[in-house]
Amino acid sequence: MNPSYPGYFADPFVTRDADGTYYAYGTAPAAHQPRVFPVLSSVDLRSWQPHDNALVRPDDDLGDAFWAPEVVWAQGLWWMYYSVGRDIVGHHLRVASAVGPLGPFTDLGINLTPDELFAIDGHPFRDRDGRRYLYYARDVLEDARPGTHLAVAPLRADMTGLDGPAVPVLQPSADWQIYQRDRLMYGRTLDWHTLEGPSVVWSSGRYWLTYSAGNWTNESYRVSWAVADHPLGPWTAAPDTAPPLLATTDDLIGPGHNSIVAAPDGHHEIVFHAWDHGRTRRQMHTRPIRFSPTSPFVDHHDTRPILEGSA
Numbered sequence: 001m002n003p004s005y006p007g008y009f010a011d012p013f014v015t016r017d018a019d020g021t022y023y024a025y026g027t028a029p030a031a032h033q034p035r036v037f038p039v040l041s042s043v044d045l046r047s048w049q050p051h052d053n054a055l056v057r058p059d060d061d062l063g064d065a066f067w068a069p070e071v072v073w074a075q076g077l078w079w080m081y082y083s084v085g086r087d088i089v090g091h092h093l094r095v096a097s098a099v100g101p102l103g104p105f106t107d108l109g110i111n112l113t114p115d116e117l118f119a120i121d122g123h124p125f126r127d128r129d130g131r132r133y134l135y136y137a138r139d140v141l142e143d144a145r146p147g148t149h150l151a152v153a154p155l156r157a158d159m160t161g162l163d164g165p166a167v168p169v170l171q172p173s174a175d176w177q178i179y180q181r182d183r184l185m186y187g188r189t190l191d192w193h194t195l196e197g198p199s200v201v202w203s204s205g206r207y208w209l210t211y212s213a214g215n216w217t218n219e220s221y222r223v224s225w226a227v228a229d230h231p232l233g234p235w236t237a238a239p240d241t242a243p244p245l246l247a248t249t250d251d252l253i254g255p256g257h258n259s260i261v262a263a264p265d266g267h268h269e270i271v272f273h274a275w276d277h278g279r280t281r282r283q284m285h286t287r288p289i290r291f292s293p294t295s296p297f298v299d300h301h302d303t304r305p306i307l308e309g310s311a
Helices: none
Strands: 010-016 022-027 039-042 049-051 065-074 077-086 089-098 106-111 119-126 132-140 147-154 167-170 178-185 188-203 206-213 222-228 253-262 268-275 282-291 296-298
Touching (some): 089 119, 119 188, 132 188, 167 206, 206 253
Parallel strands (some): 010 065, 222 253
Antiparallel strands (some): 022 039, 039 049, 065 077, 077 089, 268 282
16 A cells, blocks of 8 residues: 655654644654754645654754654643654653744753663653653663563653653563564673554553554564553553554555554544665555454555545
8 A cells, every 4th residue: 555655754643733734743864954853734644745844953962863753732832752862872852842833843951861771752642631641662671571661651741851750561572572683782682672662542441552563674563552541551462362453564564653643534543654665765654443442453454535524
């Protein structure tokens, strides 16, 4: 199936404004550009209009690798959570703000995760009672399966910091989550596992977390899920027998790093990236996702167009 947008657009996060406009934010190469993070807009989740990059590049001392922006509206402003570092070294989560969804966003000079070895993929989630949480991926070495794990912490009401310690959400539990065996990390050779790209939604009376695992550079990358009765958990991972929500097929190569958004007709869409067949770019795709009381599933056969007012 064709991508939703032909350009390079990894780690897609989609949100909907009060006027019904959708905005997509993603990761893309931005060397030497004064602004980073591409942003698109749409009214139907199918046709996308590109705009100027969203974030004014902050201090070069922070690094030159900018990853996985997510944006929410609160307190009369738009807030962006993203990571910056140098390739796989020194990434931490930061926050920026803007008066409009297209930006320009300006970094507020705040490291949200100073106590972590490495932190990426910040996902701000607003619960039904108005409380907010920040999910993210962090490196954990002292574990039976060392690597990048998932965590969550309450987010301050002013959106500019964490309002308590982070607690674990999920840790690797299977070989399919291995990024690379015998990988040199932190001066040690480890079978390195990766869980990343958390996204949370409330549906069917429960909290559902989707996440990516494996190696984002190849066909091993896929999306699975966990479920909980509270945003802080405990989270129960999908059974070992459950098929992945997204995995490599003839149409998709290495799908992952998703977000979930409500379509104009009210059903949920999962938005994710996958490699093009030339392996030159990661592109944005969408599929309907359904939630039963026991599990989510992605409908690969539902190709109906999404139009305002459709049923």
